[in-house]
Amino acid sequence: MAHPLLNHIQALATTTSGVNFLAGQFNSYFKGFQMNMNKMKTSAQQGFTLIELMIVVAIIGILAAIAIPSYTDYVAKAKATHAVSSISGQKIKIGEKYYVSGVLSCTDSSGSDIPNCTGLGILAFTYDGITSTITPTEPGTIGANITWTCVITGTGAKPIKGCSV
Numbered sequence: 001m002a003h004p005l006l007n008h009i010q011a012l013a014t015t016t017s018g019v020n021f022l023a024g025q026f027n028s029y030f031k032g033f034q035m036n037m038n039k040m041k042t043s044a045q046q047g048f049t050l051i052e053l054m055i056v057v058a059i060i061g062i063l064a065a066i067a068i069p070s071y072t073d074y075v076a077k078a079k080a081t082h083a084v085s086s087i088s089g090q091k092i093k094i095g096e097k098y099y100v101s102g103v104l105s106c107t108d109s110s111g112s113d114i115p116n117c118t119g120l121g122i123l124a125f126t127y128d129g130i131t132s133t134i135t136p137t138e139p140g141t142i143g144a145n146i147t148w149t150c151v152i153t154g155t156g157a158k159p160i161k162g163c164s165v
Contacts, residue, residue, distance in 0.1 A: 076130070076158040083132035084150060084163060087116050087123040094121040094136055095146055104136055104146075130154040132163065 093108040094117070100109045106117035116125045123134040131154050137147045150163035159165045 072156075073158055076156045077160055079128050079130040080132065080152045080158060080160045080163065083125050083127040083130050083152070084134070084160065086127065087125045087132065087134060090114050090116060090123050091134065091136075091148060094123070097121075098136075098138070098146060104138060126154070130157050 093114050094104065094106075097107065097109050098104050098121070104121035106114050106119070106121060108114055114121075114123075116123050118124060121136045125132055130152060133151045133153070135149045135151075137149065139146060152159065152163050152165050157165050
């Protein structure tokens with residue numbers, strides 16, 4: 001069984017005046033629909049609101065407040081690590097000379113000068129304003145190991161594992 005409204009529309013469609021009436025109703029409905037779509041397009045193209053932009057700026061500010069100090073610490077620790085690693089290999093030469101001759105010095109067992117060495121086997125190297133100094137201490141007993149002290153100095157120096165500031 002058909003819906004009563006559908007029966008009424010079918011009855012109107014069979015007459016000329018009914019067809020004109022239905023066409024007019026369809027056109028007016030369609031024009032209203034087009035106007036609503038145009039309004040939706042213009043409102044969608046307005047862009048971001050002020051509050052949305054303020055929220056984005058606040059989030060970026062918070063991220064920057066966290067990231068900049070972390071990056072600064074990272075760079076300072078990287079400089080200190082570079083300064084220490086540049087001279088750490090020389091400790092072997094100083095230790096070898098000590099166990100061969102019993103003296104802490106800046107010449108290796110073959111008599112060659114050890115780079116970045118001053119005084120009694122003290123190693124020092126500066127990289128980009130950060131200076132690392134590694135100082136040997138003679139063992140108290142024969143056959144014991146040399147102990148090494150690492151100190152980092154300079155503007156913005158940060159401690160790294162095994163070294164103090």
